[in-house]
Amino acid sequence: MPVLLGALLATALLLGWGPGSVLDRLSSGSDPGTAIVGWLGAVAGTFVAATGAVMIALLWPPTPGHGFVEWLHGCLPHHRTAATVLAGVMSVPLLYLCGFRLMRTVPRLRETLRRRRDHREMLHMVAHEDERHADVLLLDHPIPVAYCLPSRGRPIVLSTGAQRRLTTRQLSAVLEHERAHLRRRHHLVLLLLDAAHALLPWSPTVRRAESRVPLLLEMAADDAAAHTAGRRTLANALRQVGGAPEFAGALAASGPNGGTLTKRLARLEGQTHRPGRAGRPLAWALSVCATIVPLFTAAAAVGQLILPC
Template sequence: MIYLVACLIASAVLLGCLAGPALDRLRHPTTNPGTAIVCWVAALAGTLIAEVGIIAVALLSPPAPGHGLLEWLRNCLPHHRAPAITMAAGASLVLLTACGSRLAHSLPRLGRALRHRRRHWEMLKHGRHADVLVLDHPIPVAYSLPARQRAIVVSTGAQETLTPAELAAVLAHERAHLRQHHHALLLMLDLVHALVPWLPTVRRAKSSLPPLLEMAADDAAARTCGHRTLVDALCRLGTAPRVAGALGVAGSTTRGLAERVLRLESAEPPRPRRIVRLVAGTFVASAVAVPLVVVAATIADLSTIC
């Protein structure tokens, strides 16, 4: 039992504290963004699984109130002394209060963001493309929203500023965001950051993952429309404001946009080598499977302990 708990804590430390600094190096321009994105998502998922497992063990370990549930009330409680029961109950109450406070503070913010996205999408009525809504505004902007229909928004200012080829590259970029479900990844990132914002891996993912998503969409658009066309479109839209709750082709920061332009202007990024794919695949499988197996084994072992 003690070894399983030690493995669970070690998984939380390795993924939540040490994986982030290592994965942060994958933001290098020559790195394949798809490989880096998968590794970041696996690290976040494994961190969340390990943290949930630690909380579950803390609540279910004897003599915590969660141990044994009804059987604990009937059989296990008489075998423990009153001071130990009182201390365990107090610690469990503090833990539940802290988690509840964090959720109460964070979930309303996520709810407001989702409502803002829905209201923004409902304001937009017209568009020539089947999946595009046209916003009557002179500022050139283009972005996508997590909607089932007409999820791409393009302003009239962007239509007037961009050439037909550049507009096609922008639409290909936003369609890549939607096809690869980048909005869902950002929503998962917001949720994990709301729950455990103090972990280094989560903090680094908050700043590293969005640029990687933009790079992945850039690669998809460049393969379809060409690197030079996409670079010209990015430069024309570089001063556009960022829309809350959306993924815009111009990104969120001037520095991030400059890195993407330099990356596209350089030689085509090499495909990841076989050894890199092997290491990344091993990390992804281990980051998710190991905490999950350890959590399941620990809880199963706890069910046999009084």
């Protein structure tokens, strides 16, 4: 058992601190899909390893967790009362820390979903359906705006200013960009990263992922739109909507900020190197291993702890 616990702690520390610099090299925009897979695998592996280590610490005999399991098996008297009390006192800080992190995470997720719902309700009061596109709500405003707000009906919001300023091909490119976000569930990725940062604030890997992945998601959506409309057309369209404001809970074609837009435009216009996707299978393999290995290790350790005495 100590070996399994040590392996989980070592994995959590290794993934929580180690891969950031390596993944930063993948985040240059050469292949955003590979970089996204790498970041998510590192974050998932860190979370699984840390969770497994906490579960073992709470179930290690004679802590209250293990005592409860033993009580279910009818063998709690096998441990001395003094040892159980001491283990209980030592477990209180760990339980408090876990509960505190969860108490901070759940409200953040609820607040994000609430703002998204309020935004959607507001749009239904001021926007109207676009007759030419079944998934677009048209907002009567001179500022060129295009963004998606995940929902069941008409999740893309487009302003009349964007309609007037963009050519037909540019408008199609922008809409395809937003549809790529929706198809690939990029909003869920951002929610999961926000939750991971709230639960694991000590991890540099998680903090870097939260700052790097949004740009990579935009680049991945750019690739999908460029495949349909062309890179130059998309770049020209992004210049037209690049000054649009941000909206809470939304994924906008203009991106989070001006620096992000500059990087995306440079990439679309060929000013950054774009090698092939040969590293995609390796990134998937490493991400799966980073998640599955600590998961099986934690399952084996917990399984040993909850066996009857």
